Amino acid sequence: MSCPTEDEPARNGLLDDVERTQWFLQYILPHEPALRAWLGWRHSAGFDVDDIVQESYAILAGRERFDDIHNPRAYLFQVAQSLVVRNIRRARIVSIQAVEDMGGIEFADEGGTPEDGAIERDELRQVARAIEAMPGQTREAFLLRRVHDLPQREIAARMGLSESTVEKHIARGIRWLGEWAASGGNRPSRTSRQWNRTTRQGNGRTHNQS
Amino acid sequence: MDGRITSHEIERAASGWVARMDRGPLSAEDNARLQHWLASDVRCRGALLRAKAVWLQSESLRGTGQLHELHTAPRGTVSRPPRRVDPRRQLIFRWSGAVAASLMLAVFLFVSVPIPTAYATAKGEMRRIPLSDGSTLTLNTESRIKVYEDHGRVRVKVLHGEVYVEAADSAMPLQVEMDGRKIAATAAEFVVRRLDDQPAQVVVRAGRIDIPDAGVATTLAANMRLAVPAHGGQAVVGPLTDADMQRELAWREGKIAFQGETLADAARSFTRYSATRLVIADADLASEPVTGLFATNNPAGFARALAASFGAQVRQQDGEVIVSRR
Numbered sequence: 001m002s003c004p005t006e007d008e009p010a011r012n013g014l015l016d017d018v019e020r021t022q023w024f025l026q027y028i029l030p031h032e033p034a035l036r037a038w039l040g041w042r043h044s045a046g047f048d049v050d051d052i053v054q055e056s057y058a059i060l061a062g063r064e065r066f067d068d069i070h071n072p073r074a075y076l077f078q079v080a081q082s083l084v085v086r087n088i089r090r091a092r093i094v095s096i097q098a099v100e101d102m103g104g105i106e107f108a109d110e111g112g113t114p115e116d117g118a119i120e121r122d123e124l125r126q127v128a129r130a131i132e133a134m135p136g137q138t139r140e141a142f143l144l145r146r147v148h149d150l151p152q153r154e155i156a157a158r159m160g161l162s163e164s165t166v167e168k169h170i171a172r173g174i175r176w177l178g179e180w181a182a183s184g185g186n187r188p189s190r191t192s193r194q195w196n197r198t199t200r201q202g203n204g205r206t207h208n209q210s
Numbered sequence: 211m212d213g214r215i216t217s218h219e220i221e222r223a224a225s226g227w228v229a230r231m232d233r234g235p236l237s238a239e240d241n242a243r244l245q246h247w248l249a250s251d252v253r254c255r256g257a258l259l260r261a262k263a264v265w266l267q268s269e270s271l272r273g274t275g276q277l278h279e280l281h282t283a284p285r286g287t288v289s290r291p292p293r294r295v296d297p298r299r300q301l302i303f304r305w306s307g308a309v310a311a312s313l314m315l316a317v318f319l320f321v322s323v324p325i326p327t328a329y330a331t332a333k334g335e336m337r338r339i340p341l342s343d344g345s346t347l348t349l350n351t352e353s354r355i356k357v358y359e360d361h362g363r364v365r366v367k368v369l370h371g372e373v374y375v376e377a378a379d380s381a382m383p384l385q386v387e388m389d390g391r392k393i394a395a396t397a398a399e400f401v402v403r404r405l406d407d408q409p410a411q412v413v414v415r416a417g418r419i420d421i422p423d424a425g426v427a428t429t430l431a432a433n434m435r436l437a438v439p440a441h442g443g444q445a446v447v448g449p450l451t452d453a454d455m456q457r458e459l460a461w462r463e464g465k466i467a468f469q470g471e472t473l474a475d476a477a478r479s480f481t482r483y484s485a486t487r488l489v490i491a492d493a494d495l496a497s498e499p500v501t502g503l504f505a506t507n508n509p510a511g512f513a514r515a516l517a518a519s520f521g522a523q524v525r526q527q528d529g530e531v532i533v534s535r536r
Binding site for chain 2: 018028029048050051054060062065078079082083085127142147152163167
């Protein structure tokens, strides 16, 4: 089984096929660093950037189709903006000025297409570098799974770990790659101390800290 | 924000789910947990999509030249030789990107026309849909709607099922349409219900809504219900008590509420939420009234509760739960 999405029952709702995930990976995820930067400038408006990003993606995930989105980058920014405006309204503590501040943004496609091209060329290198930087056992498990295409069961046998530990390493690796995607692959967006803290909570214990 | 779960925790859970799905097909129990998690917060779907995309991205490492870089890196721990590069796969990968990019450019030349977005829920599913004007829709089981979004103006068409609408306090009223009747709402919360065997209904929980062509009233205030019979009969407006309102909205908590309905009707209500058919085998038992709050996803539990209170027996066969007198 190379891709998890294929095995999900159809009744999980929409967006459970590889094509849609692929579309998201190709046309939305590359714009996340720009979206985060844009949201970051408006941070004073009293919302959490991570919340807005997740909720924007949730709205995308809820769409029945993507082919009617002609300009994914602009669409993503519009959705995020509408959520920010909604949050401001809900908070009711932000001055009118903050709302007006949201008004005049252009969803400029400045360098949109060339950037996409660059990302595509560079994507594999980025992912490879991110995996290389993973903590020890997580990296080994991830390499065995993704590069050598071994099933988790076999990785567990090879590494002398339980299957559920391997599953946790895979989950951890996905989060690690997620951090890279958030930052545009240049630097981890959170400090290593934060990373370790959240990872420890996630695993429920402290083993395997490389 | 408030006391809700952090986006960080959601992200961690999403990665966990993708890793779990990669380990093997989800068990029914896991799948139920996944659904529960997805329904617990609107952000979960987004986080899951993102985690899947990140996971998919790393798949492209398989059988590519990039492996070499990993293996020659000083900290590499895997000693197996990299797999043979499949040039065909690489070529397809490269070309699909180019084709997609040029397609996007071509499409970009056309002026965008508002196209409705359709949403639907499966049996037993519940879904929250935020709209671009700040309103939120909650779809109950087996519901179908269309959303038209055009320059800040949002129009929702309810085709079938049950929808809880939280209309935002925005300059343009949210428009909701059902059977050709239009509702305009600003800062209001209401349920729109269009089920096969019932009159179409609108129940207002908070605020007030305008129904210009309702026939009996143009404005419907909080704690009021409007019912429109299917075959062009007279629309009826009536008030609701707090208890009525709680029953009307129980489905939002995954519950189903009965207040003196016959067991036959109650059993039918469950078929909206679950593929398991609930059969009341005796006619006199079927006409007994039932009152209580039950989980929509657990018809078997409902049957057991019946058995306990009516001294009946329950057996399951071929996806049916049969309740009969002893």
